[in-house]
Amino acid sequence: MELRQLRAFVEIAEAGSITAAAKLLRLTQPALSRQIKALEEELDVALLERGAHSISLTPAGQILKSESIKLLRFSEAMVAKVQAEASGEPLRVAYAPSLAGEFIASAIERFTQLHPRVRVSLSDRSSAEMQDGLAAGKFDLILAVPCPGDAVRWMPLRDYGWELLMPANHPLAPREVVSPADLDGQKLLLLEKEGYPDYWNRVTRYFKDRGLQAKIAGEFDGRESLSAAVEAGMGIALVAQAGRRGRQQNDRSVLKPLEEEPARTVVAAGTVSDRDCPPRVLAFIEELKRAAAEL
16 A cells, blocks of 8 residues: 555545545546546545535445555654754744743753754744644743643743832832822823733732722734833833843843832743643743753
């Protein structure tokens, strides 16, 4: 038997006729019929019951179809593994720079030294985009705030406190520590609710629980655009606390500690829960843990 014969047989079984399968396979009907006839002769069994305008599978044909599908899938997986070994296995990672930007570069540097044949690609995405992409198979791993549900397997990496980001010339800038009362009535800048629901809920609950009024002056699609708006004097923002590596100093904005913080933010590595985690993904997660612990 040849794989091309098995592919042709499965196509006929699923299409319901040799004519329809021949069109899909871009073969003539006589050529396809000869392939199946040769297969029946080699196995010495009838695989198809041929009617005037359609075919059906014999019991032997049903078994061959089931086993052929398994064999063809195995063959495709084997080819993919061989090709991956030749070109390097991909490791597709989606992350939020505001959460994982401080340690992901160190993790990649060490990982690629240990696994030179793995090609790491990064995508900057919102929380919602990461989860959708993971479910669709676009990403092998996401770095995000864990969300409830069974679809994602989460492995915590580190947690973050909060700071207040404000323009350098803001009236609160001279304060050593900012109290909740200081935030009442301030112009507040936020990461957009659709892309960052956990962030939005934590910050708005912080104000609501303390009876604080805030004027939402803008929503932004990422930490970079949020910071730019703060530097432009549009308002203040609550942001994840930066470690010593990620703390950037400039003369346009300042970070101040909060007397009372929202609930701490956990960043975790997420993989699809209903599939085994490939060794390269597990190895990369270990490097992420080491890099996060060094902050």
